[in-house]
Amino acid sequence: MSRGKKxxxxxTFLFLAVAxxxxxxxxxLLRGGPSSNLPPVxxxxxxxxxxxxxxxxxxxxxxxxxxxxxxxxxxxSRVLGEAxxxxxxxxxxxxxxxxxxxxxxxxxxxxxxLDIARAQSGMTQLQANIADLQKLLKAATTAADKLNxxxxxxxxxxxxxxxxxxxxxxxxxxVKLSDSIDNAVVYSTMAGTVQSxxxxxxxxxxxxxxxxxxxxIIAAGEFRIMGQINEMNVASLPIGTAVTIRSRxxxxxxxxxxxxxxxxxxxxxxxxxxxxxxxxxGSNTMTTSTSYNFYVELDSSEGLxxxxxxxxxxxxxxxxxxxxxxxxxxxxxxxxxxxxxxNAYVWAADSRDHLEKRALTLGAYDGANQRYEILSGLALDxxxxxxxxxxxxxxxxxxxxxxxxxxxxxxxTLPGGGEVxxxxxxxxxxxxxxxxxxxxxxxxAYTSAPQxxxxxxPMPMPPATGSNMR
Numbered sequence: 001m002s003r004g005k006k007x008x009x010x011x012t013f014l015f016l017a018v019a020x021x022x023x024x025x026x027x028x029l030l031r032g033g034p035s036s037n038l039p040p041v042x043x044x045x046x047x048x049x050x051x052x053x054x055x056x057x058x059x060x061x062x063x064x065x066x067x068x069x070x071x072x073x074x075x076x077s078r079v080l081g082e083a084x085x086x087x088x089x090x091x092x093x094x095x096x097x098x099x100x101x102x103x104x105x106x107x108x109x110x111x112x113x114l115d116i117a118r119a120q121s122g123m124t125q126l127q128a129n130i131a132d133l134q135k136l137l138k139a140a141t142t143a144a145d146k147l148n149x150x151x152x153x154x155x156x157x158x159x160x161x162x163x164x165x166x167x168x169x170x171x172x173x174x175v176k177l178s179d180s181i182d183n184a185v186v187y188s189t190m191a192g193t194v195q196s197x198x199x200x201x202x203x204x205x206x207x208x209x210x211x212x213x214x215x216x217i218i219a220a221g222e223f224r225i226m227g228q229i230n231e232m233n234v235a236s237l238p239i240g241t242a243v244t245i246r247s248r249x250x251x252x253x254x255x256x257x258x259x260x261x262x263x264x265x266x267x268x269x270x271x272x273x274x275x276x277x278x279x280x281x282g283s284n285t286m287t288t289s290t291s292y293n294f295y296v297e298l299d300s301s302e303g304l305x306x307x308x309x310x311x312x313x314x315x316x317x318x319x320x321x322x323x324x325x326x327x328x329x330x331x332x333x334x335x336x337x338x339x340x341x342x343n344a345y346v347w348a349a350d351s352r353d354h355l356e357k358r359a360l361t362l363g364a365y366d367g368a369n370q371r372y373e374i375l376s377g378l379a380l381d382x383x384x385x386x387x388x389x390x391x392x393x394x395x396x397x398x399x400x401x402x403x404x405x406x407x408x409x410x411x412x413t414l415p416g417g418g419e420v421x422x423x424x425x426x427x428x429x430x431x432x433x434x435x436x437x438x439x440x441x442x443x444x445a446y447t448s449a450p451q452x453x454x455x456x457x458p459m460p461m462p463p464a465t466g467s468n469m470r
Contacts (some may be wrong), residue, residue: 040398041391043349043383046323050380060312062227062245062296064304070190071213072097074200079104080214081184087197090220091188097215099185105177112174119167126160192219223301225257227312228268231290237262242315243296245304256315257298264292323374324366331357331387340365344372347391349383355395 074080081101085091130153137149195216198204206212225245229237239259247253268291296312304310330338331345335357338344348358363373378384383399385391 038395040396041347041355041385043385043397043399045380046325046378046382046384047380049329049384050323050325059246060227060229062225062310062312064223064301064306064308064310065226065295066192066218066306067222067224068190068192068219069195070188070192070217070219072186072215072217073211074214075100076211078180080200083197083215085194085215087194089194090192091194091217092191093188095188097186097188100180102181102184105181105184109174109177109181112170112177116167116170116174119163119170123160123163123167126156126163130156130160188217190217190219191221192217218306222298223304223306224260224298225296225310225312227294227296228291229262229294231292234262234264234292237294237314244313244315245296245298246311246313248309248311253303255298255300255304257296260295260297262292262294267292322363323378323380324369324371325374325378326369326371327365328370329384329387330360330362330372335387335389335391337387346378347385347387348378349385349397353397354393355385355391355397356393 079101081099083098084096085098091097133149133153133156137146137153140146140149195218196213197215198212200211200214204212237259239262241259243257243259245255245257298304325346327338329346331347332338333343333345344360344362345357346360347355350356358377360377361375363375365372383397385397
């Protein structure tokens, strides 16, 4: 082989080696390198996270309730007589509901009249006896007779006072018994509809062992909505918050109202949790916490049915313009939560569907909702991931809620040398939806963004706020 051909062959090998090295550098440095071995990171559109792309909002489970409820209890000392209304009957203020049986009370009243008459007759006789003894006392001549008559008079006077006291008590009891007979009929103090009547002979009791109300009347007029919220989120739904009530059957059927009451004085008993619906959060991820009922006053309840189950959705702030992103999506230079100073970033999907740490320009801070105004660096169509210290540039992203996002094997390591534990420790939470409190009661799981079967890395949980609840 000539020297020229050998030289050409050497240059060819050198060129291929350089090309292979360049390709490897491109693959490992620009395409993510070791990160490509890790599961893809789920991302969500900013518009989805902010609830601006189709009406998918933070929501609570709710139920249509009457404005007021009248529980009518039976007097345990009396016997039920006749009911004048039935379940479902409308009632007005002052309408007779039921009566007590007064037959025995009337017999007792007659007996009491006899006892009073007998007591009065006895007292009259005592007074006559005292008068006779006083005459004998005046006529007595010896000290012994005077002492004897004096003691007899004092004894009868004491007995007379005792009988007078007993007579007054009997007369008071008679007045009460007479009033009870005269008020044997119970009247409604509220206009509404009879919801239930419980037979006192049925033996039914409340969960706490108390006797249930004999008759329950629900107020007529407009309805209200009752929901539940747990203690961790109660501060994020203040009284006056505007909400949309959405039908479970027809997503386009809505009503408007405001949170009017949060009953923190009476915690909800039983196994019920908050009734809050979070994207991808199952009941097995929730620890026990105290829940409270809250109520929504409606502008109009036309079309709603008593007992109907609905969704309660806090209304997005229509007065805010631009993008206002929850603070827990924003990180600092070191990849940890943004502290309010220094450079701010989000983990965003680039044009090649890989993660990049994208710089942001922040504006005002909304402390009430814990969010920042985004002046530049992010658009509604951009897709971002929930932050985690283990995320690195170049990680692939996914939008598939059914993607098989399994954790790396025990032999694999995270960027920076951290070992990946088998079994993970991530929570079943959809991207953009921090772990919260509640299962939505009987409602199905609800999400507007891709979910992760097993999170690639344990997700840190941001504080529950009015802006992060889903």
